Amino acid sequence: xxxxxxxxxxxxxxxxxxxxxxxxxxxxxxxxxxxxxxxxxxxxxxxxxxxxxxxxxxxxxxxxxxxxxxxxxxxxxxxxxxxxxxxxxxxxxxxxxxxxxxxxxxxxxxxxxxxxxxxxxxxxxxxxxxxxxxxxxxxxxxxxxxxxxxxxxxxxxxxxxxxxxxxxxxxxxxxxxxxxxxxxxxxxxxxxxxxxxxxxxxxxxxxxxxxxxxxxxxxxxxxxxxxxxxxxxxxxxxxxxxxxxxxxxxxxxxxxxxxxxxxxxxxxxxxxxxxxxxxxxxxxxxxxxxxxxxxxxxxxxxxxxxxxxxxxxxxxxxxxxxxxxxxxxxxxxxxxxxxxxxxxxxxxxxxxx
Ligand SMILES: [Zn+2]
Numbered sequence: 001x002x003x004x005x006x007x008x009x010x011x012x013x014x015x016x017x018x019x020x021x022x023x024x025x026x027x028x029x030x031x032x033x034x035x036x037x038x039x040x041x042x043x044x045x046x047x048x049x050x051x052x053x054x055x056x057x058x059x060x061x062x063x064x065x066x067x068x069x070x071x072x073x074x075x076x077x078x079x080x081x082x083x084x085x086x087x088x089x090x091x092x093x094x095x096x097x098x099x100x101x102x103x104x105x106x107x108x109x110x111x112x113x114x115x116x117x118x119x120x121x122x123x124x125x126x127x128x129x130x131x132x133x134x135x136x137x138x139x140x141x142x143x144x145x146x147x148x149x150x151x152x153x154x155x156x157x158x159x160x161x162x163x164x165x166x167x168x169x170x171x172x173x174x175x176x177x178x179x180x181x182x183x184x185x186x187x188x189x190x191x192x193x194x195x196x197x198x199x200x201x202x203x204x205x206x207x208x209x210x211x212x213x214x215x216x217x218x219x220x221x222x223x224x225x226x227x228x229x230x231x232x233x234x235x236x237x238x239x240x241x242x243x244x245x246x247x248x249x250x251x252x253x254x255x256x257x258x259x260x261x262x263x264x265x266x267x268x269x270x271x272x273x274x275x276x277x278x279x280x281x282x283x284x285x286x287x288x289x290x291x292x293x294x295x296x297x298x299x300x301x302x303x304x305x306x307x308x309x310x311x312x313x314x315x316x317x318x319x320x321x322x323x324x325x326x327x328x329x330x331x332x333x334x335x336x337x338x339x340x341x342x343x344x345x346x347x348x349x350x351x352x353x
Pocket of ligand 1: 025026027028029057058059060061
C-alpha cells in the first residue's frame, strides 16, 4: 500500500481496503451528522488522510466513516511512530526516575506497607491532588477493591508494564496482545502474556478484575468485547476501562487537532452517556466514573503538538503568542477536567458485575 495522492503530501488509504459505515456501529441507528472532515493522522509517517467522522444522533458515539477494513487496519500501527519512541534525553530520564521513586513510595502506603518516609511523601502527593489522582489512575484503581488481590486480566497488555505492577501487589495477572514483539518482551520478563485478542482466553476462565486501557476505541465491535469481558468476570468482579471522551473540553478547544481523535486507529469515540448505556446493556450493575489526574495537561500538550504540525506559526510574534495561549489552554483543560465529570479528557470507569 504505497499510493500517494497527486499534488498532496498525504498518504491515501487504498479505496479497495476501505469500508463505509452506514449505521452506528454501537446502537445501529442510521441518523448521523458529519462531525469532522479532512482529518489527518499526524502521528504516522507519512501522514495519512483525509479522514471523516460521523456522530450518531441516537447514542452520541462518534465513528470513522469510511474506515480501513479489518484486513488492512494493521498498516495504521506499522507507520505509527509514537508507538515505539519514548523521549530519552537527560531531562526526560531524570523526570522518569523522579516519577518512579514517588510512585513507589505512594503505592507502598496505599498497599499498607509504607515506612515513615513513604507516609510523608504520600501526604505531600495527596496535597498535590492532581498528582495523586494521576497515580491512582495509573494503578487502574486496583487498590479500590476491598478484597484480597485475585486474578486479573489485562486486554491490550503491550510489553506487560501493568501486569508487572499488578503482580508486584499480589495479583495473579494474565495479559493478551496482538503485538508479537510486545508479547515476546512481556514473556521474557516471566509474565503470562498471550498472543492474540480476547478469544485466546478460554471461556471457562474467571477473573476478578479485567482492564481495558485505551482499547475500546480501537475495536470494530466494542459491544461484543464488553460482553465477553462480562462473561469472564466472577460475580462482584470489576471491569476497569479507559477511553478518550468525545465530549471533553479538549475536543471542544482543539477540534480536528485534538489528540484523542487519532484517525484511523481510533475507529469510534464515546461520551459518558453512550459508554454507560453499553455497560448496562451487557449486564453490569454498578458503574463508577473515576478521575485521571493530569490528563488535561497530557491531552493539552499532545494536541498543541498536533496543532503546530497542522498550522505551523509563520512569524516569531505568532509563535510567542501561541506559546502563551498554550500554557493557559493546558492549565484550563486540567481545571475543567478536575471539576466536570462530563468534560473530562478520558472516560475512566469501574463497572461491577
Ligand atoms: Zn448510535
